[in-house]
Amino acid sequence: MNIKIDEFYMAQALKEAARALDKDEVPVGAVIVYEGKMIARAHNQIKLLKDPTAHAEMIAITQAASYLGNERLINTTMYSTVEPCSMCAGALVLGRVRRLVYGAKDPKTGACGSVFNVTDDKRLNHRVKVTGLVLERECAALLKDFFSRRRGSRRKSVG
Numbered sequence: 001m002n003i004k005i006d007e008f009y010m011a012q013a014l015k016e017a018a019r020a021l022d023k024d025e026v027p028v029g030a031v032i033v034y035e036g037k038m039i040a041r042a043h044n045q046i047k048l049l050k051d052p053t054a055h056a057e058m059i060a061i062t063q064a065a066s067y068l069g070n071e072r073l074i075n076t077t078m079y080s081t082v083e084p085c086s087m088c089a090g091a092l093v094l095g096r097v098r099r100l101v102y103g104a105k106d107p108k109t110g111a112c113g114s115v116f117n118v119t120d121d122k123r124l125n126h127r128v129k130v131t132g133l134v135l136e137r138e139c140a141a142l143l144k145d146f147f148s149r150r151r152g153s154r155r156k157s158v159g
Helices: 003-022 056-068 086-094 136-158
Strands: 029-034 037-043 076-082 099-104 129-131
Touching: 003 029, 003 037, 003 056, 003 076, 003 099, 003 136, 029 056, 037 056, 056 076, 056 086, 076 136, 099 136
Parallel strands: 076 099, 099 129
Antiparallel strands: 029 037, 029 076
């Protein structure tokens, strides 16, 4: 685990999160790396696609599987700006992703140690190595800005 490499790829995931922010989506970005090459990059598209499963991580997993021509993402690393939810963490396990690197913790729905620990559940047949809090400040700032702007616009529309 090279910290500089992790920060480089997390910066790429942050670029994807910024794209989501520009589209008024919750700013989450994800990239998947295989053998030193970025094979997938995605951001949340839930509102755009009107699909509750269109999380950045899910879209990136689909792209990576297509690139590899295999449903098993063996020896891949996912970089996500936010700790994945239970759906996304489950997909990481099912896809046999080797490693997850995330930026900000999700104290409400995080499933990689915060609320649940799907990625390291001994009852499952695969576990994902998890490294958290890479570029945490930058990742958390995007979310904080998004939700504070959203709360602010709601107050204006109510008043």
